[in-house]
Amino acid sequence: MTRHYNFCAGPAALPEAVLARAREEMLDYRGRGLSVMEMSHRSGDYVAIAEQAERDLRDLLAIPDNYRVLFTQGGATQQFAALPYNLLGAGGTANFVQTGIWGSKAIKEARHLFGDAAVAASSEANGHTAVPRPEDIVLSSDAAYLHYTANETIGGLEFDYIPGNDAGELRRPDGREVPLACDMSSSILSGPLDVSRFGVIYAGAQKNIGPAGLVVAIVRDDLLDQGRADMPSLFSYRALAEAGSMINTPATYSWYLAGLVFQWLKDDIGGLAAMSAINDRKAARLYAAIDASEFYSNPIAPRNRSRMNVPFVLADSRLEDAFLAESEEAGLLNLKGHRSVGGMRASLYNAVPEAAVEALVDFMADFEKRRG
Numbered sequence: 001m002t003r004h005y006n007f008c009a010g011p012a013a014l015p016e017a018v019l020a021r022a023r024e025e026m027l028d029y030r031g032r033g034l035s036v037m038e039m040s041h042r043s044g045d046y047v048a049i050a051e052q053a054e055r056d057l058r059d060l061l062a063i064p065d066n067y068r069v070l071f072t073q074g075g076a077t078q079q080f081a082a083l084p085y086n087l088l089g090a091g092g093t094a095n096f097v098q099t100g101i102w103g104s105k106a107i108k109e110a111r112h113l114f115g116d117a118a119v120a121a122s123s124e125a126n127g128h129t130a131v132p133r134p135e136d137i138v139l140s141s142d143a144a145y146l147h148y149t150a151n152e153t154i155g156g157l158e159f160d161y162i163p164g165n166d167a168g169e170l171r172r173p174d175g176r177e178v179p180l181a182c183d184m185s186s187s188i189l190s191g192p193l194d195v196s197r198f199g200v201i202y203a204g205a206q207k208n209i210g211p212a213g214l215v216v217a218i219v220r221d222d223l224l225d226q227g228r229a230d231m232p233s234l235f236s237y238r239a240l241a242e243a244g245s246m247i248n249t250p251a252t253y254s255w256y257l258a259g260l261v262f263q264w265l266k267d268d269i270g271g272l273a274a275m276s277a278i279n280d281r282k283a284a285r286l287y288a289a290i291d292a293s294e295f296y297s298n299p300i301a302p303r304n305r306s307r308m309n310v311p312f313v314l315a316d317s318r319l320e321d322a323f324l325a326e327s328e329e330a331g332l333l334n335l336k337g338h339r340s341v342g343g344m345r346a347s348l349y350n351a352v353p354e355a356a357v358e359a360l361v362d363f364m365a366d367f368e369k370r371r372g
């Protein structure tokens with residue numbers, strides 16, 4: 001068996017220790033004579049797995065008691081719809097900071113459903129190479145919430161701050177406080193986070209949480225009752241919270257694997273501060289290699305360079321196919337950039353080891369020497 005280094009943007013690499021544990025427990029979960037996949041989601045064993053996963057996630061992110069943790073489905077894309085349904089019950093307009101493709105999709109969905117969405121700030125003018133400064137975010141007078149994408153997975157653009165004033169609050173022109181909602185699909189769990197700054201955080205699982213099929217939403221209690229009456233019942237944060245995320249059958253196996261990832265982060269890595277230090281080193285190593293070369297380049301302003309997704313291009317784009325073919329042959333998988341932008345992209349999520357980055361940097365230097 002050979003496991004290669006996987007730089008996929010999602011579904012992404014999982015920790016080998018997690019896969020090994022899942023393999024051990026696959027056919028016979030702890031002497032019960034069946035797989036987790038074959039269990040009733042209402043059984044005592046499964047409910048214990050689900051509750052442990054929530055406790056471990058709460059520990060890792062230090063989630064305050066006045067937040068609910070929901071394990072739902074439909075991808076992060078479904079949250080583009082669920083979020084306005086849940087937060088626009090009292091009227092008002094969804095506000096957005098637009099910093100790339102995923103944020104634009106969230107805006108499009110809000111407009112499609114509710115006719116209006118306000119762009120409170122955008123990095124479109126600089127080609128999404130630097131996020132707007134905090135003082136450039138201007139909420140509409142009827143803002144119901146502000147949504148942003150903490151890390152744009154395709155552009156490789158990451159916020160270096162959490163929107164809000166010096167006191168950590170977001171206020172619209174009439175002084176009313178506005179909750180902050182964040183798509184954290186590609187950066188959640190990459191480091192410690194002050195959850196109390198947010199109204200809603202959501203993240204698709206298939207990058208730093210576990211396999212696809214699961215979405216985690218972290219919702220402040222007071223926002224459970226702001227939903228629209230015409231909301232599909234499966235979207236409802238209130239209904240999900242009351243049912244322990246089991247209104248219907250949840251993504252049981254993905255939830256179980258997410259729980260194993262949380263245990264790996266706690267026990268093997270030592271928590272999110274330790275994870276963050278490793279992620280800093282990985283990203284610094286790759287950006288330094290790119291910056292030291294005339295052959296590779298990345299266009300993002302240094303303060304907003306993503307730690308998780310590093311896009312880069314070659315000075316001669318005709319060499320891209322050769323780069324991809326040869327890197328794959330060298331056991332470095334999935335370095336192709338998103339189909340909408342081309343070029344290369346190395347995703348360095350939590351489960352990508354430092355050795356993978358070393359191998360990539362060595363390959364890049366060698367390729368440049370031979371072909372540059």
Ligand code: PMP
Pocket residue numbers: 010074075076077078102149151152153154183184185186204205
């Ligand atoms: N938001 C971000 C930041 C993403 O990276 C992605 C997927 N790559 C999505 C939303 C959409 O996620 P899903 O495919 O789970 O709907």
